[in-house]
Amino acid sequence: MGNLLILNGSPRAPRSNSRRYAQIFSSCYGENTEYFDISKRNHPELCAKLAGTSHVLFVFPLYADGLPVTLLNFLKSLEAAPPQNKPAVSVLINCGFLEPQQNEMAVEMMRLFCRQNHYPFGSVLKIGSGEAILDSPFRFLAVRKIRRFADSIAKGSYGTFQTTMPLPKGLFVKAAASYWINYGKKFGVTKEAMQTMQIEP
Amino acid sequence: MTGCNPGVIRIANAGTLPFKFRKVYKIVYYCVPLSGIIECKIQNGAYFDMKLILSDRPLPLELSDHPDVVCVDLTRLKIANCVGCFGCWTKTPGRCVIRDDAVKVYPLIAQSETVLYVSRIKYGGYDTVMKTMLERAIPVQQAFIRIVNGETHHVQRSVVPKDAVILAYGASDEEEQALFRQLIARNAHNMNFQSYRVLFCREDQVPDLVQTEVAKWGIS
Numbered sequence A: 001m002g003n004l005l006i007l008n009g010s011p012r013a014p015r016s017n018s019r020r021y022a023q024i025f026s027s028c029y030g031e032n033t034e035y036f037d038i039s040k041r042n043h044p045e046l047c048a049k050l051a052g053t054s055h056v057l058f059v060f061p062l063y064a065d066g067l068p069v070t071l072l073n074f075l076k077s078l079e080a081a082p083p084q085n086k087p088a089v090s091v092l093i094n095c096g097f098l099e100p101q102q103n104e105m106a107v108e109m110m111r112l113f114c115r116q117n118h119y120p121f122g123s124v125l126k127i128g129s130g131e132a133i134l135d136s137p138f139r140f141l142a143v144r145k146i147r148r149f150a151d152s153i154a155k156g157s158y159g160t161f162q163t164t165m166p167l168p169k170g171l172f173v174k175a176a177a178s179y180w181i182n183y184g185k186k187f188g189v190t191k192e193a194m195q196t197m198q199i200e201p
Numbered sequence B: 001m002t003g004c005n006p007g008v009i010r011i012a013n014a015g016t017l018p019f020k021f022r023k024v025y026k027i028v029y030y031c032v033p034l035s036g037i038i039e040c041k042i043q044n045g046a047y048f049d050m051k052l053i054l055s056d057r058p059l060p061l062e063l064s065d066h067p068d069v070v071c072v073d074l075t076r077l078k079i080a081n082c083v084g085c086f087g088c089w090t091k092t093p094g095r096c097v098i099r100d101d102a103v104k105v106y107p108l109i110a111q112s113e114t115v116l117y118v119s120r121i122k123y124g125g126y127d128t129v130m131k132t133m134l135e136r137a138i139p140v141q142q143a144f145i146r147i148v149n150g151e152t153h154h155v156q157r158s159v160v161p162k163d164a165v166i167l168a169y170g171a172s173d174e175e176e177q178a179l180f181r182q183l184i185a186r187n188a189h190n191m192n193f194q195s196y197r198v199l200f201c202r203e204d205q206v207p208d209l210v211q212t213e214v215a216k217w218g219i220s
């Protein structure tokens, strides 16, 4: 186990769920971690950080079934300026939908990046209902899985983990509706207004 | 854009069009590549199948005789990254809060029955130019969730079901192609594809393959 670098690939990194997952990870991981948000301007700095670490954890959301552009662009920068010693890469991804398996394509993209660029691959944690789980009674499930995920990285016994809210899909649909209705209320926007069928009305 | 026919109603952009309007009026879109501005014209007539080509590289196509086809060269548009604010679901539903060229494109995606997406592949997914646009297209969905094929997905706004062809170039090997195919199968649920085909080629083959595809639409 050595030092671990956490890079947040969410476009809203400072206010992201990914950041909260990263914080829980840091508190579970035995050794020091260093955390950075990926931004448009800090690619060279982060590429240099990567050169001095033995393990890098990418935390990010699923965007349109794939990697968010923020992360994709960073990976391209890293490909162009690779470190001499390649750290192992682990992935903590969260998505809005209930099924953690919906993250699978993005995880495969990370694996492909690692294969193409010769980075050892570490552990994976896929979180479903990632927008809501931390503020739900099921937060403990996420924390528990993050702890197991962190242990697997610390011990070098890599594995794939997943978690989500243990709700029937119909109930999740209802819970999501009230989550978004409350979200809209903050802006004075009603459920009916949010349900508009018009695009660019 | 200049040169609109007399009697043609001009509206600022396609997205202002109520969905049911489409059934009554004929909609003709033009993309003005230089300014990156898309203009919509409405003519009396029957509803017809709108076709959209969305490309991450310029395409040598002559489409002036085909008003039902719009070709958008994304490299000529100014499109910022989605910032994940969910404003398009919760603050100004159906409208992105970033008022750049993307807001002219996602209504076109929503209204097209046939789409041809041309994109470079990177790490088994769309490369930056196309992916940036697709991320900015989430105003076409609602925040609310429904169950599709046993999985949770968003409710769509007025998004016409689509026959999609994805022309992907620059894949490094078959493994990358296989991953991209799986991605499109997943996208189909979220992007309302009723059918799709994925084609792979080298970059230099793109113009010919695009010609072959649009020939199937009766464009030579």
Ligand SMILES: Cc1cc2nc3c(=O)[nH]c(=O)nc-3n(C[C@H](O)[C@H](O)[C@H](O)COP(=O)(O)O)c2cc1C
Binding pocket: A010, A011, A012, A015, A016, A017, A018, A019, A060, A061, A062, A063, A064, A065, A066, A094, A095, A096, A097, A098, A102, A130, A131, A132, B082, B083, B084, B085, B086, B135, B136, B138, B190
């Ligand atoms: C542009 C965009 C695309 C998204 N695409 C998906 C998707 O394909 N599947 C999904 O389950 N969630 C999707 N989401 C939801 C996010 O993954 C989810 O809200 C996540 O919790 C955001 O994490 P973050 O706060 O760390 O950025 C999308 C969100 C945005 C803004």
